[in-house]
Amino acid sequence: MEGVVVVERIVVVCGLGASSSFAAQRVRSAVKDAGHEAVVTPCALSDLESALVDAHFVLVAPHLVGEMDHIRRAASRYGTTVAVLPNSVLRGRNDHDILPLIGIELPESSQDDSSPEGPFLARPG
Template identity: 45%
Template sequence: MRILVVCGAGASSTFVAQRLRHAARARDLSYSSSAGTLRSLEIDLDATDVLLLGPHLKAERDNIAASAASKGVTVAVLPDDIFGDLDGSRTLALVHSAIGVAQGETAPTHASAKKEPE
């Protein structure tokens, strides 16, 4: 599964993406996570299954989600305190919640997890 973490400039999203990658690896999940910016979002969506928006982008979620939905990308907004998630486990739980994986279930590990547009 390909996860994109987006904030305004890409700095804080880099930390979240790294921690998320470590948490997925610790659970033997072959997820990739990367950081992005709003400027590159339209291009980055083509290679994304789940998009995590920085908390400060909450007001823009609906507009971004409309664009992402046309590409089958699931969108979630990170909570305000996500930067305190030092091991990435809360962020990983948010990803699983966004894609509908209940706690204890096996999560999809590849691009086939991408939801089809409605």
């Protein structure tokens, strides 16, 4: 169905939660640029379990990759997809790098060929 906007629930996890607010704002911006809506919630690792209850995706800060087994186990109880946030999003360079991780494509008209990292492309993991 064309024109249908799906509202996703996305949890952004950083160690103590301080940088997750910054990352959550960048995720919101990228999702909005792609014409979608999402409820994006920043979360400290210690609060993850309660945030997972209605989440579709958990985006994890790269410095927490050592916690991925724990995070994946917790997310699997709720059927939540887990992915690591690209460093480019945390560095404020290319928010759109997050979109393939949550199943969203950036519309052609929103792609920016003048960015330092070039046009948006889904990069192989």
